[in-house]
Amino acid sequence: MRRIKSFRSLALLLAICMIMALFAGCAKKANPLTIWVGVESVDFYTAKMAEYVENYKAKTGEDFPYEIAVQGVDTGSAASKVLDDIDAGADIFTIAHDNLPKLTAGASAIAPVRSQALLTQIKSDNPQAFLDVIDMNVQGTTYTFGIPYIAQSLILMYNTKYLTKDDVKTWEGIWAAAKKHNMQSVSLTGSDGFNNSFLVLAKNETTNRMPTVLYEDGITENCNFTSDEVVAIMQWGQRFFTGANGAKMPTDSGWEIELRDEISLGVITGAWKFNAAKAALGANLGIATLPSFTLTSEDVKGTNVKAGTVYRSGTFADCKVFVMKKGSDKADYLEDILLFLTSKEVQEQSFIECANLPAYKNAAKEFASMQTDNLETELAARQLDMFDYGIPQPFGTPTSQFYYYSKGAPDLIREILENKDGLFGTTEAIRTQLQKVENIWKTGERE
């Protein structure tokens, strides 16, 4: 009987503990001003915010009224996190600029910039390409929502043991070296729209024009992916991906192993894979802008494009932006913080300490840290070079760029490039497939 009683007392105690824990969990928490940044930059921005708080006290003579919490997030999923629970989002958070449309759809989840000082800094510090993609139209009025502070584009990381600086100027040079060493010319890290943008966004070197038209002027219908030039580029890509020692679609083993085991000569990727590439190639890592390629008579057959036309590989040249949560109870303080965090001084320190490529338009010329001769500087410089051959990922309607993925547009392009069973051996077959991609861009549907 006594045993049963003690068992009951224990059960009761556990139940009480559980209920207490529940209440403790639901208790009101402290309410700091929260900033979400990329995981790799948490320490840097924590230090910067400590500096900001000191400056605030020196300037106003008062303590900053809130605790500040800088937290690391995956910048790719920050927007989705906010949309899952708007009120749980940080007061300031970082996103890739192409997430702006979904955050500003309907009544918008983020607040527009209203501070004149911040608007002036945004306009004076950023390249026009970025300014074009940070303004959004909400219910008939255009506002500025994003404050750019990091840029990124695709580049080539290659093995200097086999490739010279001259080789990497053209895909043909790389291909010839690959044949010589019986290796693959280049690996891809994935087969999505970002990875195939080196072909989709290729630019004619003579006309300096991109044959692919993608949401030009932000108009959903302004898309063209079926021109002769695009067909010819796809035929070149087909040859490059199906030919011996050409380019390699992603494998189960992964591009790091392909690079490390000297199966591929290089990889098309961005700065976020820099450390992995360095681990794979060590001292043999070289960095270059994406090469150009020349169409042969085989590539131009069935089109009105001339053999010998040279194209430079393109890229989505994107930026990361800070945005502010709409309805934040600390709204009065956010714009001043952003004025500081996106200033060119902080951007340069971010480059030095975290290897973040600044969004600041004259960084390559003005930043002393970018004049040194090391791999990190090379990485930044080559990315900046690629901005001449790229465009920030554009969008039509708030959701049109998502259809690009969910309706499988990158897969349609991959099918052309792989040309399995010769299904895309004619210009008609290629054009029909490209038309489906264009339809997806315009309407969200293939047909």
Add this chain to the structure above:
Amino acid sequence: MDRKKYGISGFFQRIAQPFINFYKRFMDGSIGTKMSHFIMGAGNIYHGQIIKGLIYFLIQVGYVVFMVTCPKVNNTPLGYKAFINFVTLGTQEGDIFTPADNSMLMLLFGVVTFGITLMYLFAYNSSIKSSYKADKDLKNYGKVTTFRHDLKEMFGNRFYIAMLTPATLGAVVFTLLPTLFMILIAFTNFDKERQAGLKLFDWVGLDNFTTFFTNPSGEIAARFLPVLGWTLIWAFFATFLNYYGGILLALLINKKGLKGKVIFRAIFVLTIAIPQFISLLAMRNLIGEYGPLQSFLIKVGIMSEPMSFLANAPNVWIARITIILINLWVGIPYSMLLASGAIMNIPESLYEAARIDGASKFTILRKITMPYIVFITTPYLISSFIGNITSFNIIYLLTGGMPKVTGGYIAGGTDLLVTWLYKLTIDEQQYNLGAVIGILTFLLTSTVTLITYRRSKSYKEEDAFQ
């Protein structure tokens, strides 16, 4: 057995009974019990059960205050307004400076308020019953029970109720309400075009289901059957190959006269000790195009060039078969351990009797060992089948649902219903269609569980092997 409880009339009788009791208590009860119908705890206070009466009264006051004041969480009200919002799912469209009504929170809070109201009604009924019981006690014994006596009773004879109450409340709050919420989303147009807090979404009745089933050319509907088909194939092979593989291994390891049984068992248990994701990722690298296995096979001339067996496999069936085979590596040790436990518990006397009767080894296996193992492990088999239908790790880590298939609409060739559901909701924000798939998966798993378990000997002959 009370036959009246069965059949249609029994069904209606069961529904009507609480109302009849309610009416009866009102008519037969004392003035205090009658008052309890309007003011909770009044009957208890009338009978001198002050503390109990006050507790009931406070519950009523709390509920009324909650319903009338409509406390706000994240700018969305609970209370009576939650019921109104549950119907409308919001009316304020919002603009750049004012937030739109959060339809998702309104739906959620409607469900929560509904749950709180149900609990309140339960307490309300309990208050009336308590007062009515006091009436009876007074009539029969001339006195009512004291609060101390009730407490003693609660932690004595009715201790199980005291302990089950928090657990039941937990199940309602953390399982039942979210499930109800998920089911309700299937009847709305909540998707990426109508993100919560940005744009209102609304009730659409059965539209999501009709789109799913009546538009076979629709992308999601067209993909559903192939994904369902592969899910069932996967669950069947992943379950039964592991199960019989485990039994076979257990029989071999437990074979009489085998030396080093403990070592063999430990070796296989090691795969359980190593976190599953590490085993899976190691296996993926091992069989990758440039992994050690293919390098070896190419070196000895069995393969001429590297090929993908997983996410980039040239044929979807290559990836599917590879996954099933890899799953053997992580799955067999579990069933081996269970079967070993069962084998070691088979009474030796059964074997002896069989041998004396001249039974062959195969007959002993067929008539004694296997029935015993199957009887013991049937619940495991069923839960394993259900677990495999909703298996996420293996697919996600090995192939991520790939390789691509024509007209895949997010779903790749090795995607199961659950990984497809993940992509639809997390990557594509198609919450409404995700909820439809969630409901269908639930129906599938619950039906399979119910049918198989109720037909199993473990259920029918529960006491047979004791």
